[in-house]
Amino acid sequence: MSRPQPIDAIEELRTARFGGFHLILVVSIMLAMIFDGYDTLNAAYVIHYTVKPWGLSHASTGLMVSSGLIGFLIGALAHGPVADRIGRRPVLLGALFGSGFLSLLTASLANAFGPFILLRFLTGIFLGVIMPLGTAYINEFAPARSANRVVAFAVGGLSLGGLFAALVGIYVTPHWGWHSLYWIGAAPLLLGALLFPLLPESVQYQVMRERHDDVARTLGKINPTRSYTGERFVRPRERASTAEMIGTVVGSRYRRTSIALWVCAFMILFCIYGLSGWLPSVMESRGNGFAASFSFLAIMQLAGIVGGVAVAFVCDRRRGDLARGLVVLMIVAAVAVVVVGVSTGAAVQLVFTGFAGFGIIGGQSVLDTLSAQTYPAHLRSTGTGMMFGVGRVGGILGPYLIGWLLDWTHGATSVVFVVMVVATSVAAITAVALVSFRRGISTMDRKDEYDGTLDDGRPGRLSADRH
Template sequence: MEDPRATIAREPMHYRQVIAIAVATALNALDGFDVLSISFAAPGIAKDWGIDRAAIGLVLSMELFGMGVGAFVLGSLADKVGRRPMLLACLVIMGLGMFMASTATSVPILSAYRLFTGLGIGGMLAATNAVVAECSNAKRRNLTVAIMAGGYPMGAIVGGSVASWLLAETGHWQSVFEFGAAVTLCFIPLVLWLVPETMAFLLLKRPAGALEKINRTLVRQGRQPLPQMPPADPVKQKTSVAALFAPGLASVTTMLTAVCFFHMMTFYFLVKWIPKIVVDLGFEPGAAGGVLVWANIGGAIGSITVSLLSQKVGIRPLVVASMVMGSGAVMLFGQGFSTLGGLSLIACVACFFTNAAIAGFYAVIAQSYPAALRAGGTGLVVGVGRAGAALGPIVAGLLFNAGWGLAPVAMTLACGTLIAAVVLSQVRYRESAIA
């Protein structure tokens, strides 16, 4: 009797596996919109409340702090309770958080609501990464994980286009969060209907009813059900945080965490500050949202490009090269452009490379940890990395307030991605089996 994990890894993917991966990709797209919703709303918030750039930088970063905690805590929890329950819990948290943000009347209240929303976003990212890696076969795993990561900018493109239209039609920044809350809650029935618990988790943890759940999934995929559970793994793999720093994994975890921290600092400076920078250059908020949409179009194309290239080229060299090019593009963005077309073009190029690096990096994370540690490992790396993500917009806001111009601020923040490229080039890991 063959272990279903080996069957999944070896055979072509059934359409139900593809659907589960598609839903996970759509959930990451939802993450993309929920994270950047505050960026679309920021110019209106600054105008209504009369707050300075330092305060805006803090508001822009609050859900990133929440994402760090959510990715770490809820990601580890997903390795204990399951991927599917965690997806559903995160959707509830995100939906409530987005709705509450639309009712905020002050910076502290809005910051608290965004922090709460970030908990769900962070947990969602860790769980979806595990779902995609465990639903894919071995041949297409890097491709599917990178495509899933590409859902993030797609969500920003579609959601951002809607947000720009809503801002133009209503003139109220609250409408952005109301739209996000409604869409988020609509995903709950989709997950219940289309995303089963992964067989890798069920075979590893063996909860009550595991065999029935595995057989239900196998039958739906056109495969033979199991007469009984395969033998348990001879050595039960630990799922604690300490296991991520065990011999053979400690250096990998430390270095991947550093890579995520420094790259996210650069990436989120760029995507969080684009609308406010464009408005400060004299353009309307709707036009500023359009520049951010173009930035995410570049990010989506970058994700697709790295996904396709990963089938022919090693994923890590692709990520390192993308980081180096992305750092240069962010520095170029800081030189300033006098037209919307110029701003849109360089923002598009910068996000092409920086988001391609993120898409590829998630594939590196997924192949670096076994199933017992995959969501937890992703959660730790991304969780600590979100501290860098939160730091980027805050540092930029403080530097702007101190009188720094766009060029030196962009050059300083771009160094984060350059450092990440150097560290990733030194990581030595052995690709983990999907078991």
């Protein structure tokens, strides 16, 4: 009796129908993203309460936001190879527990500029893991027919978190002080405990480790009408070294696309964190009240959710390239920033701040999905981690550079909008190039994580120069 042919587990994931398993997974990752977005942006609401008591310059104020993003950079760069080696589930849960614990320490101990900067840096290391790893994680399990929407909804949690931070900043901090932001920010400790029994390990990782029974159980939850008990799954190639995986991401096959993704990530995160750190202060200096100034940031975050989901929905329905959607979003953002910068009417400023968020934050959601779909599964954590690492450099520079420019121009707020227009324009031009570059990556490149054996019968192995 011949042995049954092994099953392609990734193909099973791609062709599955969206069901209860996927819904639980999307909600779980969205909750993780909400607290990532919340803790990333809440420093902007601390500035209002600490600038005068701590005697801060504009540049030092920018560092209050940038310090956490320096930690983000380390987390984004370091987590990919670790997750590819030990699994995505333990790394993601560890990031939730670590960020929640450090938020508790911030609420308890950060009573001066130095301790605040140090604790934000340490918290950022854990927060830097959640967005890229969560994106790669949900993209692996998402059915192909709804992948863009599924990932967009999950990643939309980042903007919901930013909106949540704005609401806490507006309505809670006036009564309970800025430390309340970080008492609330400890909630990932509870979330990690809740998700511990719910999150499955990556199917790709399980197949790599030849854990066929675990793969069968996971696929059985996704497709309850079929039994996978006793099945064998397509044998993965040997694991490449970290150097080989990085070499593949920057190798000839992916080099141009990777660089374009990095430039877009740099510019988009520069804008997001630059505006998130300074928009309330800039709007307050232009004559708006405390609550109204913080509302601009809330509107920006809310519109960003709409932007990412809308583009993903259109691309899923029309089978379009998300890179084209990114071009549109960046053009919308550039025009909106110009209008906000030159307008003096509060209503016009508020509406076009929403359009800016629609383009910039929506663009981030689209970029997250683009990155995860560009690289094959065995490179996904490394590829997305590298992109987010470069993007975090932009995020670090955004708040600090704007603060430095405000010091240099003696508080001329117009400089903020000039810098944002330049950044969104560069992102738009790069996104146009990205449309062309992605055509060079074939469908087989994105599915080659299971190549069985080579022509001579030996187990396949990923080579840095193969792609």
